Amino acid sequence: MKNEELKNIVKEKYSEIALQSKHENETSCCGSGGCCSDVNYSIFSESYTHLQGYNPDADLGLGCGIPTEFAQIREGDTVIDLGSGAGNDCFVARSLVGASGKVIGIDFTEAMIEKARGNALKLGYNNVEFRLGDIEKMPVTANKADVIISNCVLNLVPDKIKAFSEIYRVLKPGGHLSVSDVVLKGELPEHLIQSAEMYAGCVSGAIQMADYLQIMADCGLGNIQVQKEKMIMVPDEIFLNYISHEDLAGFKNQGAGIYSITVYAEKPVNSQGCRCGCSC
Structure with a gap:
């Protein structure tokens, strides 16, 4: 399918998920409607209930890690959350930046923005x-x-090079990212890759872990660490x-697997322009 x-x-x-409870989303990504009822988000998600700033109304149970635990967020920081959903990670980040900091959530689903x-x-x-905005073209100024x-x-x-190029553009020189995501080791069966339901369920949209890290490096990010x-x-x-x-x-015999990773990377202090060739 094309990117659009x-x-x-x-x-x-x-948009359907935004209208449901955390329990419904963990049971199936579209609940009793059954649009992708075989994708169980409790496989991916981790509990936020122990974190300062946690708000149950903002937790839809859709994550695959807890990036705020690794993000080295300091008081007064400006933090941007990509794909902010109902605001779960934003509210946890807000407890870390304090009253002097700022948190911006970006999501391209109107229902999620309204809920957040x-x-x-x-x-x-x-x-x-x-x-409201697209990660491939963020509504945020550079640096x-x-x-x-x-x-x-x-x-x-769909276009992860654009996404990481935008991340590079929006980060301040010396700024950093910590993202939790789903990646692969080994190849998925072709029918799984082609499934729209499994794409929305975070599986067939994942790429090889080595390719993921290489894209980050190619877009100019450095000190890349799998946390x-x-x-x-x-x-x-x-x-x-x-x-x-x-x-x-x-799939199993080749030793392939689906992994959740949390990755850290930095924008160099002396950065000038970008290295992706896209004039960002």
Whole structure:
């Protein structure tokens, strides 16, 4: 499918997710409607309940890590959350930046932005802002963020070179990112890659871990470190809705796997322009 088709699939499905509870989303990404009811988000998500700033109304259970735990956010920082959803990571980040800092959430799903803004209003926060926009072309000026975070979102962006080029542009020189995401080791079966449902479920949109890290480097980011890595155990019965027993056996026999990683990287202090060749 073309990039715009993939974006529309993600926008449609996450618009439905925005209207559901955390329990419904963890049970199935579109609940009883069944649009992708075989993708169980509890496979990916981690608990935020122990974190300062956690707000249950903002937690839709859609992450695959907790980037704020690794992001080295300091008081007074400007933090940007890519794919901010209902605001879960933004509100945790806000507890770290304090009253002197600022948090900006970016999401391209109108329903998510509306939900996040409503949550911020109820909490009375005046230094948390949510902007409707595309990660491939962020509604943010250059050299804005001290820290960029993202949680299980960049795998859904069709053009990851554009996404990381934009991250580079928006980070201040010396700024850094910490993103949690889904990556692969080994090749997925072709039918799984082609499945729109599994794309919106964060699986078939994932790329090889080595390629992911290389794109970050090619876009000018440095000091790249994998802060956390864990294998995601997807039940066979989910895979078998999309691929044959033979394909599943081949996938396992080659030692392939789906992983959640949290990755750190920096924009060099002496950065000038970008290295991606896109004039960003």
